[in-house]
Amino acid sequence: MWCLSHSWRSTSFFLAMLLLLKPPEVQTVVSYKPNIVIFLADDLGIGDLGCYGNNTIRTPNIDQLAEEGVKLTQHIAAAPLCTPSRAAFLTGRYPIRSGMDATGQHRVLHWLAGPGGLPPNETTFAKILQKQGYTTGLIGKWHLGVNCEHRNDNCHHPLNHGFDYFYGMPFSLMSDCQPTQPPEMDMPLRIKLWSYTQMIALAVLTLVAARLTHLVQVSWKIIFLLALFGFLFFISWFSSYGFVRLWNCIMMRNYDISEQPMTVERATPLMLREAISFIERNKQGPFLLLFSFLHVHTPLVTMENFTGKSKHGLYGDNVEEMDWMVGRILNVLDDHNLKESTLTYFTSDHGGHLEAQEGNVQQGGWNGIYKGGKAMAGWEGGIRVPGLFRWTGVLPEGKVITEPTNLMDIYPTLVHLAGGTVPQDRVIDGKDLMPLLLGLAEHSEHKFMFHYCGRYIHTVRWHQKETGSTWKAHYVTPVFQPEGSGGCYKVRFCPCFGKGVTHHNPPLLFDLSRDPSEAVPLSPDTEPLFHMVLESIEKAVKEHQKTLTPVPQQLSFFNVMWKPWLQPCCGTFPFCQCDKEKDNTANGQ
Numbered sequence: 085m086w087c088l089s090h091s092w093r094s095t096s097f098f099l100a101m102l103l104l105l106k107p108p109e110v111q112t113v114v115s116y117k118p119n120i121v122i123f124l125a126d127d128l129g130i131g132d133l134g135c136y137g138n139n140t141i142r143t144p145n146i147d148q149l150a151e152e153g154v155k156l157t158q159h160i161a162a163a164p165l166c167t168p169s170r171a172a173f174l175t176g177r178y179p180i181r182s183g184m185d186a187t188g189q190h191r192v193l194h195w196l197a198g199p200g201g202l203p204p205n206e207t208t209f210a211k212i213l214q215k216q217g218y219t220t221g222l223i224g225k226w227h228l229g230v231n232c233e234h235r236n237d238n239c240h241h242p243l244n245h246g247f248d249y250f251y252g253m254p255f256s257l258m259s260d261c262q263p264t265q266p267p268e269m270d271m272p273l274r275i276k277l278w279s280y281t282q283m284i285a286l287a288v289l290t291l292v293a294a295r296l297t298h299l300v301q302v303s304w305k306i307i308f309l310l311a312l313f314g315f316l317f318f319i320s321w322f323s324s325y326g327f328v329r330l331w332n333c334i335m336m337r338n339y340d341i342s343e344q345p346m347t348v349e350r351a352t353p354l355m356l357r358e359a360i361s362f363i364e365r366n367k368q369g370p371f372l373l374l375f376s377f378l379h380v381h382t383p384l385v386t387m388e389n390f391t392g393k394s395k396h397g398l399y400g401d402n403v404e405e406m407d408w409m410v411g412r413i414l415n416v417l418d419d420h421n422l423k424e425s426t427l428t429y430f431t432s433d434h435g436g437h438l439e440a441q442e443g444n445v446q447q448g449g450w451n452g453i454y455k456g457g458k459a460m461a462g463w464e465g466g467i468r469v470p471g472l473f474r475w476t477g478v479l480p481e482g483k484v485i486t487e488p489t490n491l492m493d494i495y496p497t498l499v500h501l502a503g504g505t506v507p508q509d510r511v512i513d514g515k516d517l518m519p520l521l522l523g524l525a526e527h528s529e530h531k532f533m534f535h536y537c538g539r540y541i542h543t544v545r546w547h548q549k550e551t552g553s554t555w556k557a558h559y560v561t562p563v564f565q566p567e568g569s570g571g572c573y574k575v576r577f578c579p580c581f582g583k584g585v586t587h588h589n590p591p592l593l594f595d596l597s598r599d600p601s602e603a604v605p606l607s608p609d610t611e612p613l614f615h616m617v618l619e620s621i622e623k624a625v626k627e628h629q630k631t632l633t634p635v636p637q638q639l640s641f642f643n644v645m646w647k648p649w650l651q652p653c654c655g656t657f658p659f660c661q662c663d664k665e666k667d668n669t670a671n672g673q
């Protein structure tokens with residue numbers, strides 16, 4: 085079968101699928117592009133769901149997807165943080181290829197009004213599906229930028245990346261969005277902005293004095309530019325106080341701002357209403373709905389009737405509410421008889437946030453037996469996430485697949501299902517999952533996976549099919565603080581480089597098939613293949629690096645800094661304020 089592999093994917097794939105189906109169903113399948121519903125959770129740990137072994141959190145609706153479909157147990161996010169992981173998910177490429185991973189300290193977009201974001205020349209799967217006749221909708225979180233050069237150019241906006249409809253948060257939920265919460269804005273960033281402001285102010289004053297006393301010849305132009313720069317730093321610093329909510333916490337419908345600042349408590353009913361209405365409007369299909377949850381990111385906004393109901397505090401309440409939302413949407417699919425014509429997928433953008441704690445109460449997810457969490461690129465807990473696929477009548481039911489797969493795999497999988505082809509002018513890192521899901525292939529096509537922390541490869545995974553081993557070599561690991569705590573509790577996020585990491589030479593080596601918790605590193609004494617494995621991995625890294633090309637850095641300091649002229653604003657800047665949902669919510673949902 086494998087000699088067919090090349091053309092097999094595009095053309096024979098449908099034939100292969102048809103053979104699996106019983107004759108009456110064939111008719112409906114011939115001209116058949118399935119609807120796609122994707123549930124993307126934010127910061128959810130793999131250990132938070134019933135179907136992944138949690139016996140105290142109630143997630144019956146998500147568990148139902150596992151019962152009625154395929155459950156992936158080694159499903160890996162391309163990055164351990166929102167912005168890069170989502171960029172990779174939508175483009176099928178490691179985020180470093182689109183410039184969407186950190187080169188410095190800034191690993192996600194910090195402001196809605198920064199010019200960084202998913203570059204317009206990247207092609208998302210939504211864009212290809214759109215060309216293949218799909219109606220495409222994004223409901224919920226984006227966090228991949230909005231404007232490039234001026235306030236309304238919308239160069240990074242979902243509508244310019246293949247979505248016909250967008251309703252949601254162009255940014256990300258953060259504590260500042262809920263006025264009752266303590267602000268979250270990065271303390272180190274704030275301190276840095278303030279010290280830059282002071283330094284530049286000092287430099288400007290010195291230059292002005294020197295110029296006036298004819299000590300040095302500097303043009304006024306340069307002094308003015310420097311002063312302008314200093315002013316920008318000052319505004320960024322200043323904005324990081326009262327304005328975060330106003331600048332970042334907004335809701336949009338397509339290009340229109342519907343709420344600024346948003347009322348976070350409304351988001352759940354509004355997003356549900358939008359999703360349901362999107363499905364009903366497009367039930368003749370084919371449609372793609374990416375439902376990108378604000379759950380279960382802090383500040384854990386939860387409706388009253390879910391609050392205090394779970395066994396795990398507000399975090400558990402929030403997970404259970406998310407599950408209820410999944411159920412609501414699945415019910416709508418059922419109501420319109422769309423269950424069998426829809427491929428439904430559930431995942432999370434990366435692992436749970438261990439360091440999210442309020443007092444001693446856990447506010448972040450649980451990564452089960454896996455070490456580490458959000459922001460840690462190498463340890464399994466940061467990147468191993470749930471992966472559930474249901475397509476009733478086509479995919480097997482209740483099947484569990486332990487092969488390594490990646491969120492980037494969704495890209496070629498959906499593109500092929502839609503009858504399209506992936507772009508040929510760039511590297512696509514994802515692999516079509518259908519052969520594996522259908523049981524036509526025993527192994528995933530992934531041999532090596534590279535686990536990036538910003539631009540640094542921290543860890544490499546090698547699935548050695550012949551032996552069944554899944555090796556993982558850690559070149560760099562974060563320094564846990566306090567020591568042995570399993571997280572970076574003093575700084576909230578583990579860093580990628582500098583004093584906060586340890587370099588390992590030789591790398592720490594584990595075999596996940598024997599030690600999934602990465603508890604005891606192997607050594608040449610305990611593992612006869614030690615050197616061979618490291619050499620193979622070393623070679624793979626070199627090969628991989630040859631495929632990288634330099635691209636503009638979207639998360640550079642300049643690109644994440646707040647820029648007044650890029651701030652989405654309803655009303656007259658800087659008096660941005662509107663609430664177009666007020667009338668809509670009055671009659672209840």
Ligand SMILES: *[C@@H]1O[C@H](CO)[C@@H](O)[C@H](O)[C@H]1NC(C)=O
Nearest residue numbers: 131132138139141396449450
């Ligand atoms: C279930 O999830 C909760 C909340 O994240 C966690 O505290 C608990 O340890 C998990 N239970 C199991 C058995 O994994």
Ligand SMILES: *[C@@H]1O[C@H](CO)[C@@H](O)[C@H](O)[C@H]1NC(C)=O
Nearest residue numbers: 353387388389390393408673
């Ligand atoms: C919460 O309220 C919604 C309606 O607003 C209802 O559908 C849902 O079942 C309720 N959930 C619980 C746990 O009571």
Ligand SMILES: *[C@@H]1O[C@H](CO)[C@@H](O)[C@H](O)[C@H]1NC(C)=O
Nearest residue numbers: 203205206510633634635636
């Ligand atoms: C997008 O444009 C940038 C900057 O011109 C370039 O470096 C990059 O290779 C382009 N990406 C693709 C996928 O064409």
